[in-house]
Amino acid sequence: MEYERFLANRIRKVPPSGIRRFFDILNDMPDVISLGIGEPDFVTPRPIIEAGIAALQAGKTAYTGNSGLPELRRAIAEMLATRYGVHYDPDTEVLVTVGVSEALFLAAASFVESGEEVIIPEPCFVSYGPNVAMAEGVPVYVPTYVEHDFQVTGETIEQAVTPRTKAILIGYPNNPTGAVMTRERLLEIADVAQRHDLLVFSDEIYDRLVYGVEHICFAALPGMRERTIHLGGFSKDYAMTGWRLGYACGPAPLIAAMRKMHQYLIMSAPTIAQYAAITALTSPDAEAEVERMRQSYDRRRRLIVDGLNAIGLPTFEPRGAFYAFPDIRPTGLDSETFSMRLLQEEHVAVIPGNAFGASGEGFVRCAYATAYEQIEEALNRMDRFVARVKREQRVRVAK
Incomplete structure (x- = not known):
């Protein structure tokens, strides 16, 4: 039977993830050090786990309301008000979801x-464009550059605006680059959004993982709360990837529309995860664990950035998330070839930069969400690999 004819066009036009292919290969290889997966190597902090266990033991296994537990929505609203000074009504302006996804x-x-078009700065997380495409919108990618620390400018976004533009989708701290936007750059985006009456979808899943800089909540900027859908969650900051819990905050009429679709798709986010998330936001012990993890990432960040630069792969300083984005062009290899050869020859997994958009070509993503000692060994293997590739270059030139 020809099954292809049954596929909807919205699925046909969405390419497979460029990340998953590398994971499928490395799963069958021994002794692989993975700098590929964007997942904390920490276990969820103990107070959060205990809250989930307590909820199970108390028999709290039924559905919650569509929007999520009222006490969790209050905790989310209180956290955003305290941390960023942006205020949401927990009853009408907060929606608990199955992850930020x-x-x-x-x-x-x-x-x-x-x-309708959605402007997306790239390199960006691999699901941004496909989500827009599956909604039958048109993703319009605009490039960012290492010379600007991978921060998009208002001018770049302005040039991409057309009469069909509906929204801007930004994700900072950024996956894959580790870039953090300055207030000045965010205000430029806010100005474009206001002048052209655009929505802004702001993915801030890594907001707690910043190093030596301040994270600016986009919705807290002047005039932006009314046109921003703030996206956040628990996967990265709290090492809760498998709990599958996120949230969206925004003006009540917009959240009501999202809730309507959520009702039919999902019903409600996982109940046990919601009870655990209340503890994540309210327990001082859980907060201390988050800070301990952040400090550990910072130590690894300094190791990997210094190590990659020493190898001869120029790497700008990432100030957020847990990714480094080295420039591999000095090797003469493209991103795909570099990543595949490194995996096959030295058993180190990284992700080619072009998996995150065309402007990621010439770079690779290295996640430092793995043990310090593993990063040290990965750097040793990468050093051998880069030296070997450069020797090959010299031989070719000599011929």
């Missing part, structure tokens, strides 16, 4: 009509 799709599907 669901929240992002709800935003795209609820507000983007067929053929």
Whole structure:
């Protein structure tokens, strides 16, 4: 039977993830050090786990309301008000979702009509464009550059605006580059959004993982709360990837639209995860664990950035998330070839930069969410690999 004819066009036009292919290969290889997966190597902090266990033991296994537990929505609203000075009504302006992934799709599907455009700075997380495309919108990618620390400018976004533009989708701290936007750059984006009456979807899943800089909540900027869907969650900051919990905050009419789609797709986010997340936001012990993890990432960050630069792979300083984005062009290899050869020859997994958009070509993503000693060994293997590739270059030139 020819199954291809049954596929919807929205699925046909979405390419497979460029990340998963490398994971499928490395799963069958021994002695691989993975700098590929963007997942904390920490176990969820103990107070959070205990809260989930207590909820199970208390028999709290039924559905919650569509929007999520009221006490969790209050905790989210209180956290955002305290941390960033942006205020949401927990009853009407906070929606608990199955990770930020669901929240992002709800935003795209609820507000983007067929053929409308969403401007997306790249390199960017691999699901941004496909989410827009599956909502039958048109992703419009704009480049960022290492010379600007991978921060998008208002001018770049302005040049991409057309009469069909509906929204801007930004993700900072950034995956894959580790870039953090300055207030000045964010205000430029805010100005474009206001002048052209655009929505902004702001993915801030890594907001707690910043190093020596301040994270600026986009919705807290002047005039932006009314046109921003703030996306956040627990996977990265709290090492809760498997709990699958996120949230969206925004003006009540917009959140109501997202809730309507959420009702039919999901019903409610996982109940046990919601009880655990209340503890994540309210327990001083859980907060101390988050800070301990952040400091450990910072130590690894300094190791990997210094190590990559010493190897001869120029690496700008990432100030957020847990990714380094070295420039591999000095090797003469493209991103795919570099990543595949490094995996096959030295058993180190990185992700080619072009998996995150065309402007990621010439770079690779290295996640430092793995043990310090593993990063040290990975750097030793990469040093051997880069030296070997450069020797090959010299031989070719000599011929």
